[in-house]
Amino acid sequence: MTTKIAFIGFGGVGQSLAELLQRKKEQLKNSYELEPVVVAVTDVMKGSIYHSEGLDISKLLEVVKETGNVEDYPQEPGMVKGWDSFTTIANSNADVIVEVTYTDVETGQPAIDHIRTAFKYKKSVVTTNKGPVALAYNELNELAKENGVYWGFEGTVMSGTPALRMPVTTLAGNEIKEIKGILNGTTNYILTEMEKGKTYQEALEKAKSLGYAEADPTSDVEGYDARYKTAILSNYLMGVPIDAHDIYCKGISDMTMDTVKEASANNKKWKLLSRITKENDGTVTASVKPELIDNDDPLAGVSGATNAILYECDLSGPILLTGAGAGLVETGYSLLIDIIHFHRQNALTKIGGG
Structure with a gap:
């Protein structure tokens, strides 16, 4: 046809x-x-x-x-x-x-x-x-x-990576209570490099040289790119319309090597996380911000420019999807x-x- x-x-x-x-x-x-x-x-x-x-x-x-x-x-x-x-x-x-x-x-x-x-x-x-x-x-x-x-x-x-169609088709019948994810590969790459001992600026420059970051990286590092994706997830998967501009948003531009090192010393990692939570009354709260997570958190092992999303489902429990978040x-x-x-x-x- x-x-x-x-x-x-x-x-x-x-x-x-x-x-x-x-x-x-x-x-x-x-x-x-x-x-x-x-x-x-x-x-x-x-x-x-x-x-x-x-x-x-x-x-x-x-x-x-x-x-x-x-x-x-x-x-x-x-x-x-x-x-x-x-x-x-x-x-x-x-x-x-x-x-x-x-x-x-x-x-x-x-x-x-x-x-x-x-x-x-x-x-x-x-x-x-x-x-x-x-x-x-x-x-x-x-x-x-x-x-x-x-x-x-x-x-x-x-x-x-089918972050939208996968939950609608293969997770049908579940109620998704919460979605949290690493939705921007540039910031995840920068944080991974900082864990290896680079400063924020050094990690950003390397991300630019590899094509992960734009010449003007503001949309990525300030969390704006992830904020729009968070709104899409709420609109489409949660069925609750939310304006991207109403989502609390904080990026990683003020993150220091010392902050990252201190987290590592305590068996934790910093990740820029998008989080959408459905409350008992059906409303949704959403945010994009750096969060400190334990090393045994499923998202802690996601390194480099990889993206990942965790769906908290009432029947199947947590389902993790990882994959490339960019590339032609x-x-x-x-x-x-x-x-x-x-x-x-x-x-x-x-x-x-x-």
């Missing part, structure tokens, strides 16, 4: 997904009867191209690598170039919009408006942008339901997970005559 895809944004993550679609082409067809066809790409920096019959992914990636502009793709009959993102969403024949634009996490834009537009035109969306899920989950979720479309955002919390291939894979899931739902709907 053909699934037509339009990319809104075509940076590293979008190109990683395109490469996966090409590399996994036979497996997707044989295992899932899924035949993805890329019909459109629009990117603020790289231009725009659309063909209703589909584009050659290999040629598309080659053009972007060589010239940086998708509009240098060889002209073919029926091809349209120059559409902006909203025109592409509205006028293309895509079944799924892959929304991977550069988005301001403080406002969620332009991703929120792209998703609104897609749902209005009854097109499904998969995204790795945190802003729309952290800031406009209820509105967008209702819009998706009203228009009978799919909205996937698996990659917004732990990249390709991993994030591209999270989008592929969502496209496969969309395809399965679509196939079931057609079988059921819906």
